[in-house]
Structure formats: structure tokens, C-alpha cells
Amino acid sequence: MDEFEEFAQQVVTGASIGSIYAIVALAIVMIYRSTSVVNFAQGELAMFTTFISWSFIQSLDYFWASFALTILVAFFLGGALEVLVMRPVEQAPHLNSIVVTLGLLAVFNSLAFWRYGPVPRAFPKPEILSGDPITVGSVTISQLNLGIIVIALLIMAALFGLFNYTKLGLAMRATAQNPVASRLVGINVSRMLALGWALSAAVGAIGGMLTAASLTLSVDMMVAILIFAFAGAVLGGLDSPAGAIVGGLGVGILQALAGNYISSQVDIMAAFVIIIAVLMLRPTGLFGRRVVRRV
Amino acid sequence: MLKLQDVHASYGPVLALRGVSLEVPKGGIATVLGANGAGKSSTLRAISGLLHPSSGVIELDGQRIDRLQPERIVRLGISQVPEGRQIFTDFTVGENLRLGAYARNDRDGVRRDLERVFSYFPVLRERRGQTAGLLSGGEQQMLAIGRALMARPRVLLLDEPSLGLAPLVVREIFRIIKAINEEEGLTTLLVEQDASLALGVAQHGYVLETGSVVLHDSAENLRRDDSVRRSYLGF
Numbered sequence: 001m002d003e004f005e006e007f008a009q010q011v012v013t014g015a016s017i018g019s020i021y022a023i024v025a026l027a028i029v030m031i032y033r034s035t036s037v038v039n040f041a042q043g044e045l046a047m048f049t050t051f052i053s054w055s056f057i058q059s060l061d062y063f064w065a066s067f068a069l070t071i072l073v074a075f076f077l078g079g080a081l082e083v084l085v086m087r088p089v090e091q092a093p094h095l096n097s098i099v100v101t102l103g104l105l106a107v108f109n110s111l112a113f114w115r116y117g118p119v120p121r122a123f124p125k126p127e128i129l130s131g132d133p134i135t136v137g138s139v140t141i142s143q144l145n146l147g148i149i150v151i152a153l154l155i156m157a158a159l160f161g162l163f164n165y166t167k168l169g170l171a172m173r174a175t176a177q178n179p180v181a182s183r184l185v186g187i188n189v190s191r192m193l194a195l196g197w198a199l200s201a202a203v204g205a206i207g208g209m210l211t212a213a214s215l216t217l218s219v220d221m222m223v224a225i226l227i228f229a230f231a232g233a234v235l236g237g238l239d240s241p242a243g244a245i246v247g248g249l250g251v252g253i254l255q256a257l258a259g260n261y262i263s264s265q266v267d268i269m270a271a272f273v274i275i276i277a278v279l280m281l282r283p284t285g286l287f288g289r290r291v292v293r294r295v
Numbered sequence: 296m297l298k299l300q301d302v303h304a305s306y307g308p309v310l311a312l313r314g315v316s317l318e319v320p321k322g323g324i325a326t327v328l329g330a331n332g333a334g335k336s337s338t339l340r341a342i343s344g345l346l347h348p349s350s351g352v353i354e355l356d357g358q359r360i361d362r363l364q365p366e367r368i369v370r371l372g373i374s375q376v377p378e379g380r381q382i383f384t385d386f387t388v389g390e391n392l393r394l395g396a397y398a399r400n401d402r403d404g405v406r407r408d409l410e411r412v413f414s415y416f417p418v419l420r421e422r423r424g425q426t427a428g429l430l431s432g433g434e435q436q437m438l439a440i441g442r443a444l445m446a447r448p449r450v451l452l453l454d455e456p457s458l459g460l461a462p463l464v465v466r467e468i469f470r471i472i473k474a475i476n477e478e479e480g481l482t483t484l485l486v487e488q489d490a491s492l493a494l495g496v497a498q499h500g501y502v503l504e505t506g507s508v509v510l511h512d513s514a515e516n517l518r519r520d521d522s523v524r525r526s527y528l529g530f
Contacts, residue, residue: 171394174394174397178381183366184365184443186446189366
């Protein structure tokens, strides 16, 4: 294997784990840009819904139906959380909301631990993604990892279409920018905020299921993922969906490269050193909005 | 016709309106004058649904609207140009105007109204693709008015359109407000600090003091009355 092929292999490997970071980062960004709240429960919510999906798979014995059903459950769970838990503290300072999300983190962690226990479980992979690895040149990728990248791209395309080409998407973006003006033009802002949480939870659930499929299903599986996803979101710019994708992928690839060329002991550290350096040069992240306006 | 009867409202424990009654006849312009904190903006916020009255009645053409949410009220035909303009600064001028018509579904009508807004404010056509936050203050005010017009309202509420603008720009904006009212018979309620300016375009004037109407007369009488000018209007 020559040097370029080795590099390409690491990029591909990094891109697949990075795709999971990107998906979870997207979920974080979707809530942040509309409410300025970082949802620290994002990872545990994804983990919890993945356990629900495990239960579905057990009883339905069909992966994709369970996959779709879980997304639906997560969607409504996310919306319900916004209405029942976040809305009552919405008027208070943002820090209150953030503490509430930390509370939700603890709630979902404990619930999952109590209900499903500490032992990791094998999460079934869909048949279509369990075949032999695919090799192009001398770069190899497992079908599952390829599937993860494809699913991440599909989510990205769907959300891009929603935000940029639909009236609903325009209304969601308007709500994120100026809730009062949005209400005055007739947008139901409360509904948009609930919808933001619902979509975010649904996207997070996909991230959770993909994580479980590539590792194992366990209560703590999202802890490290959330940290990297968060790093990816910040690297990309916390209010930019495109930034979340690029940031998440970037973190995954940096991690893989650092693990290969330096040492797997320092992959995390090396990735973060680069992130910190980027943020020093561009405090709003790679795609973050620099606030330019005349007053 | 827009009618407020003994409207009370508060922000938490702070009373903002203590029994405001006023009327804007169909096709007319009325103005609400008063010092800072007199309740001018709160009156408009109560009408548009952003502030819910604790008692009193607000009616649009005989229909009670004081318990409705803003997103419902704009669909009934009341459009507010809020204090400080509140445009969508990250969106383009075009997107801002499109959002103004959010509550409507008649594509052809929206397209016609866009042309209409551009005819009142030609500069908005030129700046159509520009980020709204980069417009000058005067252009932003024009955009805020244009956005409100895109909802094709029956009643237009204007909150301090002169705020922070150069006198020349203010004069231009008031000329257009007057023109819109005359050409389309759009019922207008104007809140303004600059009393002489407001009384110049309005037919009726209300003076607010600590949350209630202390004086109400035709704009012409208010303009002429020396004692009124000295004690309430400061010009």
C-alpha cells in the first residue's frame, strides 16, 4: 500500500465514524439555532430511542420497519419534550434551559439503565449492509460504513431541501432568527420550536441506531459520540447545518488520521488540538455566522 | 373599524395599560402620542396579540380579537410594523417580503402585492437580493412597512417609524404612509414620538399618559391648541 492509499483508507474510515458525529451534530445544531440552547440530552435521547428500536426489532423482526417506527417515536418524543419540559422554562435565562437538558440527560440515562441494564447488547445490522466489504483500488470500506455515509448524505439532503425549498423550512429559519417578527407575519412559533425538537430527536435517533449497529447497543454508547459531535458542531459553527456536517466529518477524519500517523493513544487529543487551533482563528467556526449588520 | 374599549394590560406585575379606549375609523389614520413609557407600544402590542389584555375589549369590524394569538390576528387583517423594525436581518430583502405574505395562499395576489410594494419603495426592488441587515436604517424601515403590506392588511399598525432616522428620510417615509392610506384607504394606527409629524398625516389624535388616554380630539384641533401643545406634545 503506498502512502496515498494509506491516507485515503484513513480518510474513508474516519468519514464513516465522522458521519455519525455529523448526524448527531446536525441534531444539536437544529435545536441550537432555533432556541440558542445546547441540548446536552441529545446523546442520551438517541441512546434511549435506540433501545426502543431494539425492542421493535425483537418483536417485529424486521430492521427497516423498526428503523422507520423508531424515527416516528423519536419525532413525537422530541416534540413532547419541547412542549412539556422546555416550554415552561423558555422565558427564563438560557442557562436554565441548558440545566434542564442536563436533567433530561440524567433522566434518560437512568431510565435506560433501569429498564435495560448495564450489559451491552448486539444490535442487529440490516441484511443489506452486512455483506462483504467493498474494495476500490486498495481502499476498503465495510458495507455498514458505506451505508452510514449514504444515510448521513440522505439526511443532509432532506434537511437541506426542507430548510431551503419549503415554506415550512423558511418559517423554521425565520423563527430561529426573530421569533417576535415571525409571530407578526403569522408563523406559529410554538409549533416551529416543537417541530425543531421533534426533527432533531428523529435525526438523533438515526445517529443512535447507526452507532449501535457499528458498535454495540449500550447505555453509555453515546457519551463519547456526543463529545465528538459537539466538537464537530462547534468546529462547523453552532448555527450552521452545513457546518455540522463538515465539522462532524472533519472530526472523524482528523481522529482517524491522528490515530494512524501519531498514535491511537492520542487520536482524541490531536483532533481537539486542531479544533482549538481552528477556533482560535475563526471563533464562529468554519461556517458560523459572523454577525454583520448595520444599526 | 378598529375599536378598543377600556383595555387593561400588564407585563407581569407592571401595569402598562390602564383602560385605553380608542377608535380608528375605516380608511382613516389615527395617531397615538405620548412620552416614553406612556403605553403607546403596549397599545399596539395588545392589538396585534403580542400582549394579552387582562380586561377590556378589542374589536375589528365588530369581531372580538383580544383573546387571539398574533398568528391568528394577522390572518384577520391586522399587520404590525413593530418598534425597532424587527426585520429578518440575515435574510434577503426578497425573503423578508415573502415572509410578510406567509399567512396567505393566493400566489397571484402575493405577486401583485410585491409589485405594489416595489412601486411604493423602488429601492427595495433594487436591493431585492441583498441581505436585509446591510440596508440603511431608512431602507430597513421601508422593508418593515413593505413586509407588513405583503400580508394585505385591512389595518396597518405602525410603531415609531421615525425612530433613529434622518429627518429627510422620515419625511419621505411619512409621505409614503400618507400615500398608501389615500390610494388604498388602508386604515392606519400610528404610534409616534414626533407629535407634529404624526398630527400632520393623521385625522385623529389620542394622547396617552401612564397607560390611559388623557386627551382625544381631531388632529387639527390638537395641532392648534396651544395649551395642549405645551403640556402634552412638546412643540
